[in-house]
Amino acid sequence: MTTGPEPRLDPALRVELCREADVLPLMRFIGTEWRAGHILSRDEALLRWQYAPERLKGLRAPSPTVLLAWMGSELVGMLGLTGFEFNVAGEIFPAVWLSHWFVAPSYRRYNAALRLLDATRPLGVEVVATVGANEMASRLIQQLGFEVIPSLPRWVGVFDAGAAAELVCAANPGTGLEDAEGLCRSHVVDLRAATAPEGGFRAVCWSATAAAAWDRFWSERLAPQLVGARRDVAYLQWRYLAHPSLEYHMRFAQRETDGAVEGLTVFRIEPVRDRAIRVLRIVEFLASAAGEASLVRSLLEAARDSGAAMGDFYCSSARAAQALMRAGFARQAADAGGVVFPARLQPLEAGHYRMTTLIRLPQASRGTLPQLVEQGGLYITKSDGDQDRPN
Numbered sequence: 001m002t003t004g005p006e007p008r009l010d011p012a013l014r015v016e017l018c019r020e021a022d023v024l025p026l027m028r029f030i031g032t033e034w035r036a037g038h039i040l041s042r043d044e045a046l047l048r049w050q051y052a053p054e055r056l057k058g059l060r061a062p063s064p065t066v067l068l069a070w071m072g073s074e075l076v077g078m079l080g081l082t083g084f085e086f087n088v089a090g091e092i093f094p095a096v097w098l099s100h101w102f103v104a105p106s107y108r109r110y111n112a113a114l115r116l117l118d119a120t121r122p123l124g125v126e127v128v129a130t131v132g133a134n135e136m137a138s139r140l141i142q143q144l145g146f147e148v149i150p151s152l153p154r155w156v157g158v159f160d161a162g163a164a165a166e167l168v169c170a171a172n173p174g175t176g177l178e179d180a181e182g183l184c185r186s187h188v189v190d191l192r193a194a195t196a197p198e199g200g201f202r203a204v205c206w207s208a209t210a211a212a213a214w215d216r217f218w219s220e221r222l223a224p225q226l227v228g229a230r231r232d233v234a235y236l237q238w239r240y241l242a243h244p245s246l247e248y249h250m251r252f253a254q255r256e257t258d259g260a261v262e263g264l265t266v267f268r269i270e271p272v273r274d275r276a277i278r279v280l281r282i283v284e285f286l287a288s289a290a291g292e293a294s295l296v297r298s299l300l301e302a303a304r305d306s307g308a309a310m311g312d313f314y315c316s317s318a319r320a321a322q323a324l325m326r327a328g329f330a331r332q333a334a335d336a337g338g339v340v341f342p343a344r345l346q347p348l349e350a351g352h353y354r355m356t357t358l359i360r361l362p363q364a365s366r367g368t369l370p371q372l373v374e375q376g377g378l379y380i381t382k383s384d385g386d387q388d389r390p391n
Contacts, residue, residue, distance in 0.1 A: 010071070010110050015119040018066040022075075023047070026066060029075045033104045039390050040100070045244040050099075050386060055238070056083030057094055058124055067119050069103065069112045077103035079116040082386065085230040086127040086362070090223045092230060093362050095127035096120065099386040101137060117144070129359035131385030141358045147369040152355040152380065155313045155321045156341050157189040157329035163277050163309035164341070170275075171342035171350050183339050189311075189328035191304045201262065201291050203251040203298035206241065210252045213261035221262075222286060227365070227372055228316075228379035231264075231286070239383060240266055245390045248283070251298045253291030263287025265295040266383070269306045273347045280311030283383035285320055292323035300327065310341065314355060314387075319376025346391040355387060 018026060023044065031041030040047045051064035059065065069077030079101045086095035098120075103112040120128060131152065133141060142148055158164045161184040168180035204210050211233045218232055229235060240248040246268055253263030266284035271277070280303045287295055303311055313329065315321055321329065332341065332352075343353040357380060361369065372378035382388045 013069060013071050013076075013107075013110050013112060013115060015067055015069050015112075015115050017061055018051075018063045018068050020063045022068060023063060025075055026064075026068065026078065029078065029104075030100070034100075034102050043245065043390070046390065049242065049244050050082055050389070051080055052238075056081060056096065056123070056125075057085070059083070066100075067116050069107075069116055071107060071110070076107040076110075077112040077116055079120075080386070081120065081123070083125075084235070086228070087223050087230040088227050088362060088365055089225065090219075093126040094124060095129065095229075096123065096125045097385040098128060098130040099132075101130075113140070117141075126362050127360065129357070129380075129385070131355060131357045131380065131382070132387045133356045133358055135356075138356050138358060144360075145366075146358040146360045147366070149316060149357040149369070149373065149380075150354065152314050152316060152357050152382070153318065153321075154332045154343070154355075155315070155324055155329040156187050156310060156332055157312075157324065157327065158184045158187040158310045159189055159191055159280075159303045160307070160309045161185055161188060167272065167275075167277060167279075167309060167342050167348065168339060170348055172339045173350060175339050179339055183341070184310075187310075187328070187330045187341075189300065189303075191300050199290060199293050200257065201253045201255055201294035203265075203294045204254045206250050206252075209259065210254060210261055211236070213254070213259060214252055214264060217261050217263075217288075221288065225377065226379050227361075227377050229384055231284070236264075236266075246388075249302065251295060253287050253294045255291075261291075263291030263295050265299060267299060267302060267311075269302070269308060270345055272345045275348070278306055278308045279345060280306070280308040281382075281388065282311060282313040282324070283381055283388055285313060285315070285324065286379070287323065296323050296327050299324075312341070312343070314382035316357065316373055316378045316380040317376040320379060344391075355382065 027041050030038050053061035056065045065081040067079040080099040082097040084095050086093045164184045165180040215233050248268050250266050252261045254261050264286050267282045270279050270281050340352045
């Protein structure tokens, strides 16, 4: 039996943070070695936003926070680092999301991928995570002590069964319309619930007053009971308001009597490429029991007003999704061996997308991931990492 070349180290291989002069070569590398037309090969503003050096605290990087592997003067690999702050029951840890971990095929025998990952160690981060890892990367990262959620849970709601069934048929070749409609009927959300009373709360858009009230609610009520990215106002401003490409809509649950905020939802309306169909993509839903109804109502109003066929919410916490479930959203089966709702819309792709999530928690919390997921205390959504972005 013939075996491939043995992995080996080469002193000519070096790993360094991206410099300003490396930005355009990096974009060319993505487009030629990874995939022609990839969004990061042609959208410099998005690349700089995603890897903004100020996100990685204490690094003082001059340019996008991407680790680059070089063989002599040739760029052969990359690993993107998006800095953030990780909250564990109110305690904050420096953290980084990994993305775009890639080595040119002809250089993989030089252990360049492991060299890139190992180069994150001196950065001083205590939490390292990634969302959407492929099968090969998942196996390798697990061997390094990361814990895994094999498929980030997804809740789906259908607002227009006919249009949603069209998407299901298109994304599941060989599926008949009757089967597609049956799946859609099992996830129907009644948009008339948008007129339901809100229980003393109203959904309001971003304002300085609402943002300050959210920070108080986050720090006093949510942070002490959650594990995940620190979702304070600074995070919301960077992740959603300052996004260079996508338009997000943010709603706070504000109490009418005193203006206190007890919840947040963030969503966007995504048109399906080459089809006159839209999908509501929910990327945040955090609220007290009292504030939930106003946020659900705002989402249903957005679905109705935009004509969305369906909506979805990827989140590690079933507790956070309970209000959506009461409105009619249903959890998609984790194995999803049969007919499934499409997840990738640019273009529409077939099959079930397993959004594998891996994380190395702070030392004192390691080994607790299954318990955190079961109890609903771990809050990770599709917008963590780089899974909610343009194609």
